[in-house]
Amino acid sequence: MGVLAFLFVRKRKNRTMVTSNAKLLAWVEDVVQLCQPARVHWCDGTQEEYDRLCNLMVSAGTFTALDKNLRPGCFLARSHPSDVARVEDRTYICSASKEEAGPTNNWADPAEMKEKLKGLFRGCMVGRTLYVIPFAMGPLDSPLCKIGIELTDSPYVVVNMRIMTRMGRAALEKLGANGEFIPCLHSVGAPLHNGNHDVPWPCEPDVSKKHIVHFPEELSIWSYGSGYGGNALLGKKCLALRIASLAARKEGWLAEHMLILSLTSPQGKTYYLCAAFPSACGKTNLAMMQPTLPGWTLRCLGDDIAWIRIGKDGRLYAINPETGFFGVAPGTSQKSNPNALKAVARNTIFTNVVLRPEGDIWWEEMGVPPPAKGIDWEGKEWFSGNCRKGAHANARFTAPAAQCPVIDPKWDNPEGVPISAILFGGRRPSTIPLVNEAFDWEHGVFLGSAAGSETTAAAIHQAGVLRRDPFAMLPFCGYHMGDYFAHWLLLTQRTDRAKLPKVFFVNWFRKSGDRWLWPGFGENSRVLKWICERIEGTGHAVETPIGNLPAPGALDLTGLDLPANDAAELLAVDTEGWKKETRDIAGYYAKFGDRLPATLEDQLRKLDQRLNTAT
Ligand code: SAT
Ligand code: MN
Numbered sequence: 001m002g003v004l005a006f007l008f009v010r011k012r013k014n015r016t017m018v019t020s021n022a023k024l025l026a027w028v029e030d031v032v033q034l035c036q037p038a039r040v041h042w043c044d045g046t047q048e049e050y051d052r053l054c055n056l057m058v059s060a061g062t063f064t065a066l067d068k069n070l071r072p073g074c075f076l077a078r079s080h081p082s083d084v085a086r087v088e089d090r091t092y093i094c095s096a097s098k099e100e101a102g103p104t105n106n107w108a109d110p111a112e113m114k115e116k117l118k119g120l121f122r123g124c125m126v127g128r129t130l131y132v133i134p135f136a137m138g139p140l141d142s143p144l145c146k147i148g149i150e151l152t153d154s155p156y157v158v159v160n161m162r163i164m165t166r167m168g169r170a171a172l173e174k175l176g177a178n179g180e181f182i183p184c185l186h187s188v189g190a191p192l193h194n195g196n197h198d199v200p201w202p203c204e205p206d207v208s209k210k211h212i213v214h215f216p217e218e219l220s221i222w223s224y225g226s227g228y229g230g231n232a233l234l235g236k237k238c239l240a241l242r243i244a245s246l247a248a249r250k251e252g253w254l255a256e257h258m259l260i261l262s263l264t265s266p267q268g269k270t271y272y273l274c275a276a277f278p279s280a281c282g283k284t285n286l287a288m289m290q291p292t293l294p295g296w297t298l299r300c301l302g303d304d305i306a307w308i309r310i311g312k313d314g315r316l317y318a319i320n321p322e323t324g325f326f327g328v329a330p331g332t333s334q335k336s337n338p339n340a341l342k343a344v345a346r347n348t349i350f351t352n353v354v355l356r357p358e359g360d361i362w363w364e365e366m367g368v369p370p371p372a373k374g375i376d377w378e379g380k381e382w383f384s385g386n387c388r389k390g391a392h393a394n395a396r397f398t399a400p401a402a403q404c405p406v407i408d409p410k411w412d413n414p415e416g417v418p419i420s421a422i423l424f425g426g427r428r429p430s431t432i433p434l435v436n437e438a439f440d441w442e443h444g445v446f447l448g449s450a451a452g453s454e455t456t457a458a459a460i461h462q463a464g465v466l467r468r469d470p471f472a473m474l475p476f477c478g479y480h481m482g483d484y485f486a487h488w489l490l491l492t493q494r495t496d497r498a499k500l501p502k503v504f505f506v507n508w509f510r511k512s513g514d515r516w517l518w519p520g521f522g523e524n525s526r527v528l529k530w531i532c533e534r535i536e537g538t539g540h541a542v543e544t545p546i547g548n549l550p551a552p553g554a555l556d557l558t559g560l561d562l563p564a565n566d567a568a569e570l571l572a573v574d575t576e577g578w579k580k581e582t583r584d585i586a587g588y589y590a591k592f593g594d595r596l597p598a599t600l601e602d603q604l605r606k607l608d609q610r611l612n613t614a615t
Helices: 003-013 021-034 047-060 110-121 154-162 170-177 235-251 281-286 340-345 440-447 481-489 521-536 564-570 575-595 599-615
Strands: 038-043 063-065 075-077 091-093 129-137 146-152 182-187 211-215 220-224 254-257 261-262 271-277 297-302 306-308 316-319 324-328 349-352 373-374 381-383 396-400 417-425 435-436 452-454 467-468 502-506 542-546 547-551
Touching: 003 182, 021 063, 021 110, 021 146, 021 182, 047 154, 063 091, 075 417, 091 396, 110 220, 129 235, 146 154, 146 235, 154 211, 154 235, 154 349, 154 396, 182 235, 182 521, 211 235, 211 452, 220 235, 235 306, 235 481, 261 281, 261 452, 261 521, 271 281, 281 297, 281 324, 281 542, 316 324, 324 381, 340 381, 340 396, 417 440, 417 521, 440 481, 440 502, 440 599, 481 542, 481 575, 481 599, 502 521
Parallel strands: 038 129, 075 349, 091 211, 146 182, 182 220, 271 417, 417 502
Antiparallel strands: 063 075, 129 146, 211 220, 254 306, 261 271, 261 297, 306 316, 316 417, 324 396, 349 396, 373 381, 435 502, 435 547, 452 467, 542 547
């Protein structure tokens, strides 16, 4: 009997046994043998445990406790400068064949990758504590709930996972003696030999050693070298998107990079909407937006991930598998997202923002004056007027969803909420109109598949260049993107197409020169109102070659000081721009080869024809 198993049997006699799940016990023991941690801690998910770990990190210099009156229960962490965002180049889908991973994913042979990873993980937790984090994605009694176990040597990961997931004893109980779980192994990749002093943010600074690896065949995750965000909080992009997308394909549901919101009209009718935008394109802002249109109420159900299944009545139902927000801090202000500011007033972890001398935080475009002098995200003295940014562009807050002042009462409903519309979007300074309704489901899938956006700081690559990001899933789909499109198209065979949501494409980011054409934020409620009217069958639209656009006067612009020319430009069909767009989409589609569904090729051809007959 191994050391650990012995320990648990002994504990069982004291009635404190953590689990009787033999598979879990065996896996933990294997990982202990491989990684050689000094200690093992099974997380129970209690407040006491959370507080203890936060205090431990304050002593270690990882956390700075913020002022108890200004930010009660809040902490600031600063990451290593090499570890500030997801590393897409180091993220792999190791399916049996390269073909299954498709042209949009990095692939490596699973057996070779496993050997390489074992080499990296060998002894990587020396001197550290191995934390066992049982967690559930989705309400425990939801038909879509999945149990994951993350093994990590990072207490920062533990406390973030407690905010972001249903973590601790309840998840372990749900797993039971024989339940299945998704193994998620994580290490910061910084062993502490011979009592070496620890650093505030241990990680593997050599980017070529960082690996975020998914094994579709065994549905497991191995992440090495980074302690930041989606690289390390493995319930999020790794499990709830990449691994879940594989499970969803097999089981006939959808795992999507989408926010979920509800909108209630002045007449009291509630509509549930999902929206897919790439990382750092305003999902969190839209998810908890304050409508400027009188009488309309918006509530938030989730800001990042939606798991969607066909309900008994044939409609699509969405749940938010998470329990927190891991939102981009810079740009979050009273104007852009007042509800997020309220959500982060307490019990929040801030990473890579500015520390104010009075023990509060600050970031660029927060809408409040910067401190005369503060400490920037790199731990250096920083003063306002400094040419250096104080907060990192991908600085984040981790806040409990329940603290959002406009959280929807149904946000943790196990059955989910029925979806009436799906929105796609991205940052497109030209060509793409403010809002465009798809003719039908197939056209909607086409719009989603061709979605593009200017890149942002959420991942390490050049920011501000246009990249196609189908369904905002480019970095998050666990299999061949062509098959993913086919999976979406198949929904018309799984349910009555009349019950499927309407699909729209929105673009808040149109520019004329350097000037934004649309005010965005709360004013986006005007676009959402038109979408609700289209669902209701009352909103007017004109059929154009690219889709149904709001008819003149159909978009409620009352009280908005929008020049008529800007309004016209936002809703015009830029035929030449779209012709260029179709050529670009054709080039991009080519890489999917014969895995591109014929329906989408057909959609592109028809669009091209419509554009050519229009001129
Ligand atoms: O770091 S995360 O992947 O969780 C954030 C994001 O890119 O959306
Ligand atoms: Mn995201």
